[in-house]
Amino acid sequence: MDQDERRLHSSSFGTVAVAYADHRPDYARAAVGWALGHAPGPRVLDLGAGTGKLTATLTASPASPAAADAQAALDVIAVEPDTAMLTELRRSLPTVRALSGSAEEIPLPDASVDAVLAGNAMHWFDMAVAGPEIARVLAPGGVLAGLWNVMDDEAAWVAGLARAGGSAVIGPRDTPAAWRTATAAMHLPQTGGAAHFGSPEQAEFPHGQCRTADSLVETLATRAGVLVMPEQEQEATLGRIREFLASRPETARGEFTLPMLTGVLRVQRL
Incomplete structure (x- = not known):
């Protein structure tokens, strides 16, 4: 995807900000905990925060006492470039500090955060510019982690859904094997001296989303590949997807769980 296509796709979400907020999944808490595992402090930036799906997971009440100890003192800031998405974030999470900005121009001082997390967003960043900018706002030893929710196509019906939707709906990071390949090739540029990133690590965590056939179609309709279609x-x-879901016993009636994984790519600022 060239720069013009990337800009077209990445700017498409604001047109469906409300639907995005309503239908996109959150992130597995275990994945968020792993992403933050080496962070030297509690200051966390959600970069490219969208409508706040990852922000909400970061600020939610932890699920266990151990998680509460690790997560209770997080100081979360959200940064998002799209006005409509940022409006939804501020509406749903009014107590979170939410700023207009981008990965290439982060409106924060040097060394002001201990972790930068990006939920389904890092692939939109221009890393030639964003890499040094992220390194600038990260404290020494800080963590950069991208999180992606991917459909677990080990389930036969999910594999069939991927075929029915096509590559515009189920893209190059939307199933586990494709995600591993796509993120393994990602790297951050060195920024000179000691301010560069170490070797990347990958991990995956079970996740799921309760859906109906209609709400799953609504979810898939918020994907960039669909939004830019004529x-x-x-x-x-979307009609092919509805027909497929109606044909499968797992999805034809009532609620079901869409099996997913939250994949994490993590690097540390040295």
Whole structure:
């Protein structure tokens, strides 16, 4: 994808900000805990925060006493470039400090955060510019982690859904094997002297989202590949997905769990 295509796709989400907030999944708490595992302090930046899906997980009440000890004192800041997405974030999480900005221009001082997390967003960053900028705001030893929710296509019906939707719906990071390959090739540029990143680590954590056939279609309709389609093609694609879901006993009636993994790519600022 060239720069123009990347800009077109990454700027498409604001047109469906409310639907994005309503239908996109949150992130596995174990994945968030692992992402923050080496962070030297509690200051966390959610970069490219969208409507606050990852922000909400970071600020939610921890699920266990051990998690409470690790997470209770997090100081979370959200940064998002799209006005409509930022509006939804501020509406749903009014107590969170939420700023307009981007990965390439982060509105924070040097060494002001201990971790930078990005939920389903890092692949939109121009890392030639964003890498040094992220290194600038990270304290020494700070962590950069990208998190992605991917569909677990070990379930036969999920594999069928991927085929029915096509590559515009189920993209290059949307199943576990594809995610591993895509993120393994990601790297951050060295920024000179000691301010560069170490070797990347990957991990995956079980996750799931309660859906109906209709709400899963609504979820998939918020994907960039669908949003940039001509209207007729979009309707045809979503129609194929509806037909597929209606044909499967797992999804034809009532609620079901969409099996997912939250994959994490983590690097540390040296």
